Amino acid sequence: xxxxxxxxxxxxxxxxxxxxxxxxxxxxxxxxxxxxxxxxxxxxxxxxxxxxxxxxxxxxxxxxxxxxxxxxxxxxxxxxxxxxxxxxxxxxxxxxxxxxxxxxxxxxxxxxxxxxxxxxxxxxxxxxxxxxxxxxxxxxxxxxxxxxxxxxxxxxxxxxxxxxxxxxxxxxxxxxxxxxxxxxxxxxxxxxxxxxxxxxxxxxxxxxxxxxxxxxxxxxxxxxxxxxxxxxxxxxxxxxxxxxxxxxxxxxxxxxxxxxxxxxxxxxxxxxxxxxxxxxxxxxxxxxxxxxxxxxxxxxxxx
Numbered sequence: 001x002x003x004x005x006x007x008x009x010x011x012x013x014x015x016x017x018x019x020x021x022x023x024x025x026x027x028x029x030x031x032x033x034x035x036x037x038x039x040x041x042x043x044x045x046x047x048x049x050x051x052x053x054x055x056x057x058x059x060x061x062x063x064x065x066x067x068x069x070x071x072x073x074x075x076x077x078x079x080x081x082x083x084x085x086x087x088x089x090x091x092x093x094x095x096x097x098x099x100x101x102x103x104x105x106x107x108x109x110x111x112x113x114x115x116x117x118x119x120x121x122x123x124x125x126x127x128x129x130x131x132x133x134x135x136x137x138x139x140x141x142x143x144x145x146x147x148x149x150x151x152x153x154x155x156x157x158x159x160x161x162x163x164x165x166x167x168x169x170x171x172x173x174x175x176x177x178x179x180x181x182x183x184x185x186x187x188x189x190x191x192x193x194x195x196x197x198x199x200x201x202x203x204x205x206x207x208x209x210x211x212x213x214x215x216x217x218x219x220x221x222x223x224x225x226x227x228x229x230x231x232x233x234x235x236x237x238x239x240x241x242x243x244x245x246x247x248x249x250x251x252x253x254x255x256x257x258x259x260x261x262x263x264x265x266x267x268x269x270x271x272x273x274x275x276x277x278x279x280x281x282x283x284x285x286x287x288x289x290x291x292x293x294x295x296x297x298x299x300x301x302x303x
Contacts, residue, residue: 001270006092007249009199010246010249010250010251010252011251011252011253012242012245012251012252012253012269012273013126013242013252013253013254014236014239014242014254014255014258014262014266015253015254015255016068016111016256016257016259016262017255017257018221018255018257019062019234019255020061020062020065020233020255022234022255023062023065023066023068023069023234023255024068025063026076026232027066027069027070027071028069028191029069029070029071029074029231030069030071030230030232031069031070031071031074031107031229031231031232031253032070032073032074032075032142032224032225032229032230032231032286033070033073033074033075033076033077033220033224033225033229033230033231033232033250033260034066034069034070034074034077034231034234035076035077035220035221035231035232035233035297036074036077036078036233036234036235036236036241037079037080037212037235037237038059038062038078038080038234039235042045044087046270047051049248051207052083052090052095055186056095056096056099057081059096060099060102061094062104062234063099064103066232066234067100067103067104067105067137069232070137071137072137072138072140073137073138073140073141073142074136074137074141074224075108075113075134075135075136075141075142075220075224076133076134076135076137077132077133077134077135077145077220078093078096078100078132078133078135078223079113079129079130079131079132079133079212080092080093080096080128080131080133081130081131081283082200087123087124089124091131091229093110093131093133096133097133097248100135103108104137105135105136105137105250106135106136106138106139107135108128108133108134108135108136108180109132109133109134109183110133110179110234111131111132111133111134111135111179111201111237112129112130112131112133112179112180112182113130113132113181113182113216114129114180114181114182115128115129115130115182115234116128126176129182132211132220134220134224141224142224142225142226142229143223144221144222144223144224145176145223145228146171147222147223147251148177148219148222148223149175149176149177150174150175150176151172151174151175152170152171152174153159153175154170155168155174156168157169157170161250168293169240174220177219181216181219197218199239212237212240212241214240214244214247215244216240216244217240217241217243217244217245218244218247218248219246221245221248222248222290225250227249227250228249228251229251230251230252230253231245231250231251231252232252232253232254232255233252233253234255235255235256235260236254236255236256236265237254237256237261237265238261238264238265238268239254239264239265239266239268240252241254241270242254242269243269243277244267244274246269246272246273247272249264255278272283
């Protein structure tokens with residue numbers, strides 16, 4: 001999908017450098033939203049694998065600075081998966097929860113992001129979800145539910161008793177997307193919205209091995225910021241957070257230490273500003289094959 005040119009007054013930039021040292025240059029309370037997916041300590045090309053204790057200690061230094069630069073009405077969305085060592089699973093969100101609580105943040109949702117494709121496993125069940133820990137700094141946090149509602153399952157349903165008997169029972173803008181972000185197939189003809197992870201055939205795919213989908217960022221941005229707010233991604237990768245923020249009228253900063261990803265992010269941001277970057281629409285349903293589609297049929301060789 002192609003988008004119109006963005007508001008030229010919005011600021012958006014990638015800072016190519018170390019996250020911790022860069023964060024120390026920002027004033028207190030600058031950002032209404034920090035949304036990111038930190039390294040998982042699994043030995044990707046952009047990280048050096050270390051003990052989980054050392055890994056978390058390093059991350060705590062970053063988190064301490066993030067808490068300082070997020071505004072009193074702001075939020076932090078911390079998207080993580082699992083750390084695996086010798087076949088044992090360490091759920092990172094459980095470890096991170098303790099760190100954020102140490103610095104006084106309040107957990108508002110533990111969001112399950114389900115996706116249909118991921119790593120295959122042979123000695124455990126294949127993982128198909130990651131989590132987003134949404135923390136607020138205070139009780140007075142921004143939350144715009146109407147901006148992120150999804151289609152209702154029964155939009156014509158009416159109240160059957162009480163003062164509102166005969167009136168629509170739902171919200172005309174749709175329903176709350178809940179804390180599980182996944183596809184729900186009712187039958188072959190009806191489906192709700194999904195946010196797929198960025199794999200080889202995804203329209204946004206670059207050479208980053210763990211790329212953030214723009215639409216995942218958008219839901220956070222729309223719900224947890226206002227027009228003109230500042231958004232930060234301290235592990236910006238190829239700039240998906242910047243693009244999701246720009247698309248929705250927010251200022252944004254991304255920090256990334258890998259020069260190659262900085263270059264790709266800068267190019268993507270410029271293409272977006274020029275109106276020729278393709279991204280997946282936030283309201284696009286995931287394709288579900290019909291019973292007649294070839295891919296829905298069992299191969300003859302399996303019979």
